[in-house]
Amino acid sequence: MTELAITARGLTRRFGELTAVDHIDLSVEKGRIFGFLGPNGSGKTTAIRMLCGLLTPSEGEVAVLGRSIPAEAEKLRLEIGYMTQKFSLYTDLTTLENLRFMARVYGLAHGQRRQRIDEVLQQFGLTELRDRQLHAMSGGQRQRVALAVATLHRPTLLFLDEPTSAVDPQNRRDFWEKLFDLSEAGTTILVSTHYMDEAERCHRLAILERGKVRRDDSPQALMAALEGRVVEVSGSGLRALREQLMARPDVVSAAQQGSRLRVLFDEETTAPLDRLQAAAQHQTCQLARPNLEDVFMAATAGERR
Numbered sequence: 001m002t003e004l005a006i007t008a009r010g011l012t013r014r015f016g017e018l019t020a021v022d023h024i025d026l027s028v029e030k031g032r033i034f035g036f037l038g039p040n041g042s043g044k045t046t047a048i049r050m051l052c053g054l055l056t057p058s059e060g061e062v063a064v065l066g067r068s069i070p071a072e073a074e075k076l077r078l079e080i081g082y083m084t085q086k087f088s089l090y091t092d093l094t095t096l097e098n099l100r101f102m103a104r105v106y107g108l109a110h111g112q113r114r115q116r117i118d119e120v121l122q123q124f125g126l127t128e129l130r131d132r133q134l135h136a137m138s139g140g141q142r143q144r145v146a147l148a149v150a151t152l153h154r155p156t157l158l159f160l161d162e163p164t165s166a167v168d169p170q171n172r173r174d175f176w177e178k179l180f181d182l183s184e185a186g187t188t189i190l191v192s193t194h195y196m197d198e199a200e201r202c203h204r205l206a207i208l209e210r211g212k213v214r215r216d217d218s219p220q221a222l223m224a225a226l227e228g229r230v231v232e233v234s235g236s237g238l239r240a241l242r243e244q245l246m247a248r249p250d251v252v253s254a255a256q257q258g259s260r261l262r263v264l265f266d267e268e269t270t271a272p273l274d275r276l277q278a279a280a281q282h283q284t285c286q287l288a289r290p291n292l293e294d295v296f297m298a299a300t301a302g303e304r305r
């Protein structure tokens with residue numbers, strides 16, 4: 001049987017009238033990278049804060065690393081790492097000063113601190129930046145420092161809340177390579193994002209929208225489930241065609257990408273290619289491989305209608 005690092009049943013958080021997280025169920029396997037994909041305000045941060053024990057649920061059961069949360073949250077403190085969306089380190093201190101300070105906060109034994117700090121400096125490519133103040137670093141460099149700090153005490157579970165929102169694509173790729181190194185070494189990672197390319201890298205993904213989990217599976221399985229429902233149209237007159245298609249009940253979404261229009265049909269539609277070709281007589285239509293954006297549109301279609 002696979003071991004679970006996190007289980008949540010019916011996890012809910014209300015803020016007054018608003019239900020920010022609405023009865024979500026989660027099972028996160030140990031050693032895997034689990035993603036929360038959702039737009040702003042979908043409840044990712046609120047869910048993560050409850051799983052860390054920083055926010056009390058309104059309803060629901062949560063167990064993290066075998067401990068009941070929030071009752072046993074204090075015992076979890078040294079077993080988890082948390083990197084928040086907002087940068088939370090001291091920007092007027094250097095990398096080394098931040099690491100030394102946090103090593104004390106985590107209660108690392110005096111004799112181990114230096115060795116462990118040297119290890120993370122090397123692991124995250126920070127040796128040359130050890131004496132630089134954080135305000136004089138790029139977004140990508142700072143995120144590396146934040147990840148080094150979050151893993152300094154060797155947590156077995158890492159919560160990363162939109163860790164790369166201020167980072168360019170190359171640095172995002174490098175950051176993800178570090179996450180895979182950590183995952184291979186046995187660390188469980190729960191990461192929230194609104195980038196499709198990041199979501200696609202996760203072993204498993206929960207798509208959140210308005211506080212609910214709309215889909216929960218591997219990215220590959222989620223995309224495979226849409227096989228045969230996505231058609232691409234090329235040719236002229238795509239703007240007018242899009243408008244016409246968006247009015248149809250069998251079309252979930254129609255989005256232009258360069259000189260193509262990508263059309264997603266709903267589940268019940270049979271032979272979408274033939275249907276579209278009938279509507280787009282002056283254009284060329286062909287079936288396309290579903291991507292995560294299509295999955296996201298399909299998962300949230302009910303809400304938009």
Ligand SMILES: Nc1ncnc2c1ncn2[C@@H]1O[C@H](COP(=O)(O)OP(=O)(O)OP(=O)(O)O)[C@@H](O)[C@H]1O
Nearest residue numbers: 015018020038039040041042043044045046047162
């Ligand atoms: N302390 C709070 N008091 C009142 N409302 C809150 C509070 N925290 C979050 N919310 C609301 O709950 C909803 C979910 O917010 P949350 O921050 O969890 O979403 P998110 O998916 O993390 O979005 P973002 O990427 O913008 O942070 C939002 O409508 C937000 O305004």
